Amino acid sequence: MPAAPRPHNAGPSAAPKNRAAILSAARTLFAQQGYHVPLNAIAKAAGVGQGVLYRHFPHRIDLALAVFDDNFAELEAIAAAQSGQDCFDVLWRRLVTFTVESTAFIDMVIQTHPELPETLGEDRLARIIAEPLARAQGAGLADPSWQVSDVLLFIHMVHGVVIGQADPDHAAPAVQRALELIDPRLTGNGDGSFLRRSQLADR
Amino acid sequence: MPAAPRPHNAGPSAAPKNRAAILSAARTLFAQQGYHVPLNAIAKAAGVGQGVLYRHFPHRIDLALAVFDDNFAELEAIAAAQSGQDCFDVLWRRLVTFTVESTAFIDMVIQTHPELPETLGEDRLARIIAEPLARAQGAGLADPSWQVSDVLLFIHMVHGVVIGQADPDHAAPAVQRALELIDPRLTGNGDGSFLRRSQLADR
Amino acid sequence: MPAAPRPHNAGPSAAPKNRAAILSAARTLFAQQGYHVPLNAIAKAAGVGQGVLYRHFPHRIDLALAVFDDNFAELEAIAAAQSGQDCFDVLWRRLVTFTVESTAFIDMVIQTHPELPETLGEDRLARIIAEPLARAQGAGLADPSWQVSDVLLFIHMVHGVVIGQADPDHAAPAVQRALELIDPRLTGNGDGSFLRRSQLADR
Amino acid sequence: MPAAPRPHNAGPSAAPKNRAAILSAARTLFAQQGYHVPLNAIAKAAGVGQGVLYRHFPHRIDLALAVFDDNFAELEAIAAAQSGQDCFDVLWRRLVTFTVESTAFIDMVIQTHPELPETLGEDRLARIIAEPLARAQGAGLADPSWQVSDVLLFIHMVHGVVIGQADPDHAAPAVQRALELIDPRLTGNGDGSFLRRSQLADR
DNA sequence: AATGAATGAGGTTTCATTCAT
DNA sequence: TATGAATGAAACCTCATTCAT
Numbered sequence: 001m002p003a004a005p006r007p008h009n010a011g012p013s014a015a016p017k018n019r020a021a022i023l024s025a026a027r028t029l030f031a032q033q034g035y036h037v038p039l040n041a042i043a044k045a046a047g048v049g050q051g052v053l054y055r056h057f058p059h060r061i062d063l064a065l066a067v068f069d070d071n072f073a074e075l076e077a078i079a080a081a082q083s084g085q086d087c088f089d090v091l092w093r094r095l096v097t098f099t100v101e102s103t104a105f106i107d108m109v110i111q112t113h114p115e116l117p118e119t120l121g122e123d124r125l126a127r128i129i130a131e132p133l134a135r136a137q138g139a140g141l142a143d144p145s146w147q148v149s150d151v152l153l154f155i156h157m158v159h160g161v162v163i164g165q166a167d168p169d170h171a172a173p174a175v176q177r178a179l180e181l182i183d184p185r186l187t188g189n190g191d192g193s194f195l196r197r198s199q200l201a202d203r
Numbered sequence: 204m205p206a207a208p209r210p211h212n213a214g215p216s217a218a219p220k221n222r223a224a225i226l227s228a229a230r231t232l233f234a235q236q237g238y239h240v241p242l243n244a245i246a247k248a249a250g251v252g253q254g255v256l257y258r259h260f261p262h263r264i265d266l267a268l269a270v271f272d273d274n275f276a277e278l279e280a281i282a283a284a285q286s287g288q289d290c291f292d293v294l295w296r297r298l299v300t301f302t303v304e305s306t307a308f309i310d311m312v313i314q315t316h317p318e319l320p321e322t323l324g325e326d327r328l329a330r331i332i333a334e335p336l337a338r339a340q341g342a343g344l345a346d347p348s349w350q351v352s353d354v355l356l357f358i359h360m361v362h363g364v365v366i367g368q369a370d371p372d373h374a375a376p377a378v379q380r381a382l383e384l385i386d387p388r389l390t391g392n393g394d395g396s397f398l399r400r401s402q403l404a405d406r
Numbered sequence: 407m408p409a410a411p412r413p414h415n416a417g418p419s420a421a422p423k424n425r426a427a428i429l430s431a432a433r434t435l436f437a438q439q440g441y442h443v444p445l446n447a448i449a450k451a452a453g454v455g456q457g458v459l460y461r462h463f464p465h466r467i468d469l470a471l472a473v474f475d476d477n478f479a480e481l482e483a484i485a486a487a488q489s490g491q492d493c494f495d496v497l498w499r500r501l502v503t504f505t506v507e508s509t510a511f512i513d514m515v516i517q518t519h520p521e522l523p524e525t526l527g528e529d530r531l532a533r534i535i536a537e538p539l540a541r542a543q544g545a546g547l548a549d550p551s552w553q554v555s556d557v558l559l560f561i562h563m564v565h566g567v568v569i570g571q572a573d574p575d576h577a578a579p580a581v582q583r584a585l586e587l588i589d590p591r592l593t594g595n596g597d598g599s600f601l602r603r604s605q606l607a608d609r
Numbered sequence: 610m611p612a613a614p615r616p617h618n619a620g621p622s623a624a625p626k627n628r629a630a631i632l633s634a635a636r637t638l639f640a641q642q643g644y645h646v647p648l649n650a651i652a653k654a655a656g657v658g659q660g661v662l663y664r665h666f667p668h669r670i671d672l673a674l675a676v677f678d679d680n681f682a683e684l685e686a687i688a689a690a691q692s693g694q695d696c697f698d699v700l701w702r703r704l705v706t707f708t709v710e711s712t713a714f715i716d717m718v719i720q721t722h723p724e725l726p727e728t729l730g731e732d733r734l735a736r737i738i739a740e741p742l743a744r745a746q747g748a749g750l751a752d753p754s755w756q757v758s759d760v761l762l763f764i765h766m767v768h769g770v771v772i773g774q775a776d777p778d779h780a781a782p783a784v785q786r787a788l789e790l791i792d793p794r795l796t797g798n799g800d801g802s803f804l805r806r807s808q809l810a811d812r
Numbered sequence: 813a814a815t816g817a818a819t820g821a822g823g824t825t826t827c828a829t830t831c832a833t
Numbered sequence: 834t835a836t837g838a839a840t841g842a843a844a845c846c847t848c849a850t851t852c853a854t
Contacts, residue, residue, distance in 0.1 A: 160363020
């Protein structure tokens, strides 16, 4: 029944490029339109056919997890590269940035897939943070009463603040103020430079 | 050709009852299944036809706002009834409870309708809170640096914490801990009794 | 997101008519193109939207069973109306006709839904046949060794013969010859008048 | 830009081995899942790429016909090797076995490709059977009125009986009873040993 | 010659919205 | 005024087929 007259086909060697293009498109569209953005919109934005998307990511959640995975890899690289006292600060600032970027769909992922317990990354995140947090506490750069799980709570709070802003451009200042209210040490160097929503389209 | 099957029609007097039934069903289903629950599921749960739902609430957002409206009315009643120093505390605790209950769809509403500026109720909420907050600050029961808008941020943080819990039963203790981290005065009398997710189905 | 500008809507009173139209279209298309004919082809042939088809028959199998049900109802009416010795003969001939008509998809139904044990109708058919068969055997019009289950086997044989014909127009004579080979009493009055494939479109 | 991942390529000498592997996989999967099993499932089961499958069998029907061809070759070998009176019996029993094995897709082949007249093998089968049938009739081992085409009808009847059984394990006894009803001489030595469905996976 | 990724048509299914009764 | 069937756009997903390597 089907008949494909003349498609263009870049060949298998395009696979890694396609996968990266899909991830990038997904990151953008998830952030812009939320977790339930039509998958064919992602395929189109990535410049691939729908089948390719399904080959790489059989389910929507696989795509979401892959986006997360990218973030985690970067955080792990930071943790491995920085052994000083301010490692926690660098991690924390990047983490906030990721949360601001991805915040539009994190809750959707959670809500739609309550079966994923900590798989979504809390465990992995905890492992990344533990050491740098201890070092920062030792150096007086972080409250000594904070547990690793408290840092995760902070992230959730940031998440809540971002999605609570009707205008994405208000997200960064709102997060800045929220962190001040919680603890000034969480605001980093205070330049308020958390990525704004409009900057996240291409990374 | 076939005879009409004769639907029952309770007449115009049933309109208020229907509206209430729809609101109750919407509150339940929004909480259980999220903001994007099919509208005909709400109509069916309310025991009305789909057309009635449309008559009362032409758009999904109207339904969501009406659900909020109930909450606001209760808060306004509290503010009107309590003129003492601890009015803010009572309001705050009720507000946290509402946030825990409704948390599954607040972000959806915001995300899906970014055009609604403060319509969603931030203004209305600010008006309710302003006076009681000032009284509490005067009595040393609240941090004097807090703005009304900061209280709204706190609410968003609570929201973020709740949706960050994979297990709804963890929501109440997580919120408790989060409020401790922000400011112990926000935990109320400390009994940690914020409504758990499973209680919110019918109110 | 969806927007329906101006569809025409015949209203609920069209429901029974629509249901009948869908059944008729399904009967035709199942016979012509097999069980896996696209459902939207059935909807189009019936002159209804796709949603209507789903409202009446949520799954493909429901449609198939409804088509069968029509046949069974007719057979039961025959069994109830005819109390004479030749009731079995009438029933058998109608049964063969139905088998010839529906034969293109019976096996598909079986293969696709092996979970439906005899639900598909063998039990119901057995109940219809038992009495008339006994009467016919008493009158010497049927082999006394035949069990009810053997009659079902005969039907399956007929089914096999029909689907074995590349040209549908050969089905009737092939069935005629096959019944002769099994037992001449099964050929009825011998006029070979089993419905040909091309006649079954509108009944 | 990325280096080609270097697939293994056994060279031209692997072609016959691949063809055999595809045929074996097709035989198995057709029997297990029916004629419309996805072609890439066959390729994967055969351990070859999809392109190889297409090189050997451009269309699904080619694959089906090749599977039949194996069966025919075996029948022709039997006919060539056995010159006695019971050759027909041996052929018939093997034929019934093949029918039981392949029954899940015979009708699909016929239905989907009504343009293939006798290509599917009826002619070839007729040529194989004619002589042995005549010898058996001469020796009183077969009904003298049977035409070669009648034997084909019998095969179709067997086919119908097998696909009519919801439980594959019922197929062999049902076929046994059906052959008894048609003519006891068709049941062979009566040991009822027609291959059961579960035995056909690897031959 | 073999691989397996890419393509995209087309099937399935859902659901917001309309409207005859 | 209430009902709920009808509509059809649009989402989801599969798989036959092509083709760069």
